[in-house]
Amino acid sequence: MDAQTLIARRIAQELRDGMLVNLGIGIPTLVANFVPKGIHVYFQSENGLIGTGPVPEPGMVLPWLTDAGGKPVTALPGASAFDSAMSFGLIRGGHLDITVLGGLQVDRRGLLANWMVPGKMVPGMGGAMDLVAGAKRVIVAMQHTAKGRPKIVRECSLPLTSSRPVDLVVTELAVIGFPEGRATLLETQDGVTVDEVVAATEADLAISPELKSPIPPADAPGPVSLPPVGEAI
Numbered sequence: 001m002d003a004q005t006l007i008a009r010r011i012a013q014e015l016r017d018g019m020l021v022n023l024g025i026g027i028p029t030l031v032a033n034f035v036p037k038g039i040h041v042y043f044q045s046e047n048g049l050i051g052t053g054p055v056p057e058p059g060m061v062l063p064w065l066t067d068a069g070g071k072p073v074t075a076l077p078g079a080s081a082f083d084s085a086m087s088f089g090l091i092r093g094g095h096l097d098i099t100v101l102g103g104l105q106v107d108r109r110g111l112l113a114n115w116m117v118p119g120k121m122v123p124g125m126g127g128a129m130d131l132v133a134g135a136k137r138v139i140v141a142m143q144h145t146a147k148g149r150p151k152i153v154r155e156c157s158l159p160l161t162s163s164r165p166v167d168l169v170v171t172e173l174a175v176i177g178f179p180e181g182r183a184t185l186l187e188t189q190d191g192v193t194v195d196e197v198v199a200a201t202e203a204d205l206a207i208s209p210e211l212k213s214p215i216p217p218a219d220a221p222g223p224v225s226l227p228p229v230g231e232a233i
């Protein structure tokens with residue numbers, strides 16, 4: 001299984017029946033392909049659609065039906081389309097249960113940088129600032145490193161998206177939360193050790209006492225009290 005699929009499948013486990021969920025561009029869009037059976041989730045795209053379905057199969061793409069990044073999507077029966085004013089009213093009004101966003105960097109406190117790299121062309125800010133500020137829960141979907149460099153860092157060197165910390169980061173190596181304002185390793189992906197996660201992470205990681213199987217490294221910070229994974233932190 002490739003890294004992006006692994007990340008998307010793990011994030012889908014955070015979804016609950018009846019939630020209104022926004023999916024950012026990139027890896028987040030794949031989450032719609034792994035909604036657990038027996039639950040119904042309403043996916044919202046900030047360009048004005050509720051009822052986004054899985055990525056269309058080959059030959060089933062409709063050029064006028066896209067996500068906020070312009071990528072083809074499907075619309076489920078009962079989907080509704082509306083203008084940007086309504087869409088951002090939903091976001092800024094606090095009606096989203098979860099937003100799933102990509103990330104360039106996340107720091108030790110959970111602050112996210114995901115909207116620009118200075119000196120490089122930005123195709124559009126999108127709604128990242130509004131989504132981080134307005135959603136009830138913010139999940140970041142990203143690969144753990146980029147070109148061998150950690151993306152979970154002590155301090156973000158890129159411009160921050162918001163002063164609000166995110167709730168969860170899911171990578172191909174681990175699931176990291178920020179209880180008590182501190183980066184904490186909640187889970188490792190199958191076959192990944194704590195040492196491997198720590199080695200690929202610049203920020204100091206606390207180790208959850210509820211971590212399932214791996215053994216924390218001897219020099220890891222002490223355990224902290226955490227809520228169960230899946231509940232709001």
